[in-house]
Amino acid sequence: MSVLLSVEGLGKSFTLHLQGGLTLPVLRGVSLEVRAGECVALSGPSGAGKSTLMRCLQGNYGADAGRIRIRHRGAWLDLAEADARAVREVRAETLGYVSQFLRAIPRVPALELVMEEGLDRAAAAALLRRLNLPGRLHGLPPATFSGGEQQRVNLARGFARPRPVMLLDEPTASLDAANRDVVVALIREAKAAGSAVIGIFHDAEVRDAVADRLFPVLPLAATEAA
Numbered sequence: 001m002s003v004l005l006s007v008e009g010l011g012k013s014f015t016l017h018l019q020g021g022l023t024l025p026v027l028r029g030v031s032l033e034v035r036a037g038e039c040v041a042l043s044g045p046s047g048a049g050k051s052t053l054m055r056c057l058q059g060n061y062g063a064d065a066g067r068i069r070i071r072h073r074g075a076w077l078d079l080a081e082a083d084a085r086a087v088r089e090v091r092a093e094t095l096g097y098v099s100q101f102l103r104a105i106p107r108v109p110a111l112e113l114v115m116e117e118g119l120d121r122a123a124a125a126a127l128l129r130r131l132n133l134p135g136r137l138h139g140l141p142p143a144t145f146s147g148g149e150q151q152r153v154n155l156a157r158g159f160a161r162p163r164p165v166m167l168l169d170e171p172t173a174s175l176d177a178a179n180r181d182v183v184v185a186l187i188r189e190a191k192a193a194g195s196a197v198i199g200i201f202h203d204a205e206v207r208d209a210v211a212d213r214l215f216p217v218l219p220l221a222a223t224e225a226a
Helices: 052-060 086-092 110-115 120-128 148-159 175-193 205-212 220-224
Strands: 003-014 022-035 039-043 063-070 075-078 095-097 165-170 198-200 214-215
Touching: 003 052, 003 198, 003 205, 022 052, 022 063, 022 198, 022 220, 039 052, 039 205, 052 165, 052 198, 063 086, 086 095, 095 148, 095 220, 110 120, 120 148, 148 175, 165 175, 175 205, 198 205
Parallel strands: 039 198, 039 214, 095 165, 165 198
Antiparallel strands: 003 022, 003 063, 063 075
């Protein structure tokens, strides 16, 4: 299996301007490779930096050190150095992201939000039904939905066209058991199609069902003590 994402020596700190410019280091020397068809689950205690690493991989946070290389259009691109235009192109074609919160234009109906990902009306409706979102809700804006219903729309958007690299940040948050099973199936299908998946899964059953291996993210204090 070919490597689709490679992280080398990644470092990230935050400056707390309201605390006199105090620098808070979060990640240091993180290195990781993820191959086509595998799922790597980020593990570690709360506050260790898993979400920070995920946002660095997506290009939301800039890196202080190291490289984040992704296989894009047949060549390696370093997201740590890429400009905003290149990052947008990578997200459109190569890098998918499913968070635990739906971010969408408030008045756009759920069905149209999924269709924006390249599906026709019938395919988008079928995917929403697969995620147990009833047809009576397809024409309504998700702002009126419950948290679990919004998350199902979010998942439909993310898996409408699985990218070669998929980032999943607690994709089963707010879901019941039946819908968690659907998400497990969607992740397995993405892996079978060759996607490299990196995820944060606080649900141990989901993690065990989809992850090929764990990648520990430890607090810097624990790392330095070791």
